[in-house]
Amino acid sequence: MLSTGQNESVDKNIKINLENRDLWQKFHSIGTEMIITKTGRRMFPVIKCSLEGLDPHAKYILLVDLVPVDDCRYKYHNSEWVVTGKAEPHMPGRLYIHPDSPASGAHWMKQPVPFHKLKLTNNNLDQNGHVILNSMHKYQPRIHVVQANDIFTMRWNTFNTFAFEETIFIGVTAYQNEQITQLKIDNNPFAKGFRDNGMARRSVLYLLFLN
Numbered sequence: 001m002l003s004t005g006q007n008e009s010v011d012k013n014i015k016i017n018l019e020n021r022d023l024w025q026k027f028h029s030i031g032t033e034m035i036i037t038k039t040g041r042r043m044f045p046v047i048k049c050s051l052e053g054l055d056p057h058a059k060y061i062l063l064v065d066l067v068p069v070d071d072c073r074y075k076y077h078n079s080e081w082v083v084t085g086k087a088e089p090h091m092p093g094r095l096y097i098h099p100d101s102p103a104s105g106a107h108w109m110k111q112p113v114p115f116h117k118l119k120l121t122n123n124n125l126d127q128n129g130h131v132i133l134n135s136m137h138k139y140q141p142r143i144h145v146v147q148a149n150d151i152f153t154m155r156w157n158t159f160n161t162f163a164f165e166e167t168i169f170i171g172v173t174a175y176q177n178e179q180i181t182q183l184k185i186d187n188n189p190f191a192k193g194f195r196d197n198g199m200a201r202r203s204v205l206y207l208l209f210l211n
Contacts, residue, residue: 013053016162019112020048024166032169033180040119040130047115054105061101061146065093069138076176091132133171141167
């Protein structure tokens with residue numbers, strides 16, 4: 001597992017910053033949970049990064065994968081996550097390719113890059129390209145930057161890999177920690193209207209279910 005500030009970048013000029021690190025840290029401090037569903041669910045917080053040191057004229061592909069942090073299965077017990085046994089077999093890791101790929105270094109560096117369309121599923125037969133995870137297991141997102149003109153030549157090129165400890169999470173089919181639920185309500189832009197005008201909590205949770 002890669003921790004904050006570490007990377008496996010072959011090109012030492014390339015640097016990646018986690019744009020919404022403060023928000024990720026709030027979740028990480030109490031144990032981030034991400035909903036996974038059969039149909040696929042977007043992550044919140046969203047992985048969003050800014051890049052430096054790319055060749056402005058070369059083309060790059062940006063990808064994300066999610067790797068197991070350990071070989072354990074967890075459960076939420078007495079207000080904390082505890083290990084309950086050995087992990088279930090993991091499906092072969094899928095790479096989520098950012099839809100702008102391939103694009104020039106100048107394109108990637110001009111503004112922060114969000115991976116907001118990435119979806120998580122527990123459907124082992126998924127045909128929609130969502131990332132397949134096991135519920136009650138801990139995962140680490142990784143961002144890969146590959147200089148390549150297209151996805152067909154990508155495999156022959158060097159992967160520059162980055163990860164941030166704050167983005168580690170446990171996959172769940174329903175939120176276990178009420179503090180996580182509240183953080184999602186307070187910070188998810190889709191829920192702010194419900195929060196501000198005092199509508200029923202049930203409506204907010206329904207909105208979170210959709211996002």
